[in-house]
Amino acid sequence: xxxxxxxxxxxxxxxxxxxxxxxxxxxxxxxxxxxxxxxxxxxxxxxxxxxxxxxxxxxxxxxxxxxxxxxxxxxxxxxxxxxxxxxxxxxxxxxxxxxxxxxxxxxxxxxxxxxxxxxxxxxxxxxxxxxxxxxxxxxxxxxxxxxxxxxxxxxxxxxxxxxxxxxxxxxxxxxxxxxxxxxxxxxxxxxxxxxxxxxxxxxxxxxxxxxxxxx
Amino acid sequence: xxxxxxxxxxxxxxxxxxxxxxxxxxxxxxxxxxxxxxxxxxxxxxxxxxxxxxxxxxxxxxxxxxxxxxxxxxxxxxxxxxxxxxxxxxxxxxxxxxxxxxxxxxxxxxxxxxxxxxxxxxxxxxxxxxxxxxxxxxxxxxxxxxxxxxxxxxxxxxxxxxxxxxxxxxxxxxxxxxxxxxxxxxxxxxxxxxxxxxxxxxxxxxxxxxxxxxx
DNA sequence: TAGATTGTTAATCGATTAACAATC
DNA sequence: TAGATTGTTAATCGATTAACAATC
Numbered sequence: 091x092x093x094x095x096x097x098x099x100x101x102x103x104x105x106x107x108x109x110x111x112x113x114x115x116x117x118x119x120x121x122x123x124x125x126x127x128x129x130x131x132x133x134x135x136x137x138x139x140x141x142x143x144x145x146x147x148x149x150x151x152x153x154x155x156x157x158x159x160x161x162x163x164x165x166x167x168x169x170x171x172x173x174x175x176x177x178x179x180x181x182x183x184x185x186x187x188x189x190x191x192x193x194x195x196x197x198x199x200x201x202x203x204x205x206x207x208x209x210x211x212x213x214x215x216x217x218x219x220x221x222x223x224x225x226x227x228x229x230x231x232x233x234x235x236x237x238x239x240x241x242x243x244x245x246x247x248x249x250x251x252x253x254x255x256x257x258x259x260x261x262x263x264x265x266x267x268x269x270x271x272x273x274x275x276x277x278x279x280x281x282x283x284x285x286x287x288x289x290x291x292x293x294x295x296x297x298x299x300x301x302x303x304x305x
Numbered sequence: 306x307x308x309x310x311x312x313x314x315x316x317x318x319x320x321x322x323x324x325x326x327x328x329x330x331x332x333x334x335x336x337x338x339x340x341x342x343x344x345x346x347x348x349x350x351x352x353x354x355x356x357x358x359x360x361x362x363x364x365x366x367x368x369x370x371x372x373x374x375x376x377x378x379x380x381x382x383x384x385x386x387x388x389x390x391x392x393x394x395x396x397x398x399x400x401x402x403x404x405x406x407x408x409x410x411x412x413x414x415x416x417x418x419x420x421x422x423x424x425x426x427x428x429x430x431x432x433x434x435x436x437x438x439x440x441x442x443x444x445x446x447x448x449x450x451x452x453x454x455x456x457x458x459x460x461x462x463x464x465x466x467x468x469x470x471x472x473x474x475x476x477x478x479x480x481x482x483x484x485x486x487x488x489x490x491x492x493x494x495x496x497x498x499x500x501x502x503x504x505x506x507x508x509x510x511x512x513x514x515x516x517x518x519x520x
Numbered sequence: 521t522a523g524a525t526t527g528t529t530a531a532t533c534g535a536t537t538a539a540c541a542a543t544c
Numbered sequence: 545t546a547g548a549t550t551g552t553t554a555a556t557c558g559a560t561t562a563a564c565a566a567t568c
Contacts, residue, residue: 100535104512108504109489112464126549134489138549139537146551155543155549172504173511191406197487201507241514249327266510272412274324274349282513284506289323289387291499292416295481296388297319298497299456315559341525353525354561361527370525370567 099147104171106144109134111168118161126158174202180268181240182208183231183255184247185220188270192246193221203242207234231255235262242266249273256283314362319386321359324349326383333376341373389417395483396455397423398446398470399462400435403485407461408436418457422449446470450477459483460490471498 113133117125127141134141145159146152148167153159169175182189182205192198193205207224210216215225226234235243243259245252245267252271259267266282269275272289328348332340342357349356360374361367363382368374384390397404397420407413408420422439425431430440441449450458458474460467460482467486474482475496482498484490490498 102535104508105505108487108502108508112488112504128549133491135491137537140535142550143536143552153550155551156547157544158549172508173515174508178511178514187406187409191402194402195503197503198507201504202511203507242510266513268506268510272323273327276348276350282510284509286501286506287323288410288412289327289416290320291483291501292413292418293319293323293387293389294499295457295483295497296393296417298481299393300388317559343525352561355559357526358528358560368526370527371523372568373525 099144099171103144103147106136107148107168107172110144111165111172114161114165114168118165123161124154124158125161125164127153129158172202174200177202177204178242179204179206179238179240180242180244181206181231181235181259181264182223182244182246183210183228183259184208184245184251185210185212185215185225186246189244189246190220192244193223205244206238206240209234228255228258231258232262235259235264240264242268244268244270245275246270314359314386318359318362321351322363322383322387325359326380326387329376329380329383333380338376339369339373340376340379342368344373387417389415392417392419393457394419394421394453394455395457395459396421396446396450396474396479397438397459397461398425398443398474399423399460399466400425400427400430400440401461404459404461405435407459408438420459421453421455424449443470443473446473447477450474450479454478456480457483459485461485464488 110130113130114125127145128138131138131141145164148171149159149164150167151160151163177199180203182192185208189208193208198204205223207226208220209226209228209231211228216227218225240262241264243264245255247255249271252269252273253275256267256275256277260277260281265280267275267277268284268286270286272287275283277283325345328345329340342360343353346353346356360379363386364374364379365382366375366378392414395418397407400423404423408423413420420438422441423435424441424443424446426443431442433440455477456479458479460470462470464486467484467488468490471482471490471492475492480496482490482496483501484498485501487502487504492498
């Protein structure tokens with residue numbers, strides 16, 4: 091019998107899943123049909139216990155002592171968990187260098203996301219298409235999202251405009267925001283914001299270099 | 306007397322600093338010379354205690370009851386902490402769409418990073434310059450980094466090549482890696498890897514949308 | 521003075537790790 | 545059977561929050 095009330099997956103564990111998935115798929119392609127947590131932990135440098143717990147939390151079948159987990163089963167379970175199967179429509183706001191890169195980023199489809207339209211204020215772009223997607227005027231964000239029932243918005247505008255754009259997206263009924271502007275967005279509780287902030291990343295790198303020098 | 310052995314700053318607190326900094330600079334530009342933690346907590350939606358502790362941990366002067374912290378002092382202290390002042394040279398590996406975007410990303414300088422060279426295997430690019438930076442053959446990564454004493458490497462190659470590139474960077478003496486490939490890199494303990502993985506970000510967005518539907 | 525805000529010590533919460541029994 | 549590997553319960557660790565005294 092399969093447990094329905096599985097061990098709750100921590101947020102941290104959830105974020106390790108894409109890495110496990112990538113590796114397991116690689117192994118499966120090479121013909122590995124069964125995988126043990128010690129083997130996976132050796133690959134990633136995680137502890138055996140952590141991998142075992144992570145797998146136990148997501149795998150719908152049990153691991154087999156002396157053998158490990160069924161590779162295919164794990165792959166399927168993680169993919170379902172991550173929601174890569176059903177594609178979710180998203181809008182992109184800001185078609186500068188970064189916005190353009192996102193429009194061209196084909197892997198988004200692999201991760202269950204499809205940009206269906208983009209928005210800008212540049213008159214020369216409005217009404218045209220960019221990488222096959224229509225560019226609309228930013229004033230229509232709320233309207234469009236409501237009409238098309240879009241749930242995800244991507245913010246790729248300068249930081250000065252980010253909060254305004256965020257508010258427009260929310261007024262359009264969006265529930266999740268992928269924010270590339272280096273500002274903290276103020277949103278209601280039911281909205282999720284995932285920040286992609288180079289200032290934070292570079293600070294972490296810088297901190298490590300300073301520590302290295304000190305020690 | 307200023308404490309030298311300050312409250313240790315947690316990793317989480319450290320990562321909030323770029324957001325505080327951005328906001329404090331904005332306030333300072335508007336003429337706000339003193340700022341209280343309740344005011345900041347209201348802006349971000351953090352708890353007052355958290356902001357107070359974060360500020361206490363980084364501010365070289367003490368906060369003043371009934372008034373708050375000195376805005377300028379906080380800005381200076383956070384900037385020093387984040388290491389945005391002294392520019393660190395970095396190499397970029399992979400000059401595809403993403404690599405190009407990074408080369409054009411002017412804000413990197415604000416965060417203390419400067420890309421000094423890029424590497425690729427595309428024969429048509431080698432020997433030329435891209436956005437003012439020389440493009441060298443990937444086989445020269447280790448050599449170049451060692452000679453120029455580069456400490457930071459940026460990986461913007463397809464996931465299949467990421468680990469190889471990573472190993473080359475490490476052999477060149479690099480200490481910190483900014484990894485845009487959606488794989489977990491295996492590195493020695495003294496190397497810091499900061500992952501920028503869209504698969505993780507999109508999984509988090511997807512999870513929120515699924516939860517929203519369920520509730 | 522009264523009250524807003526700071527600083528510090530203790531309690532709670534979440535995630536990881538340790539210990540060990542269960543099983544193929 | 546012996547031993548590798550799993551699953552589970554308890555202990556530890558790190559970060560946040562609560563409680564409250566100190567201070568301008």
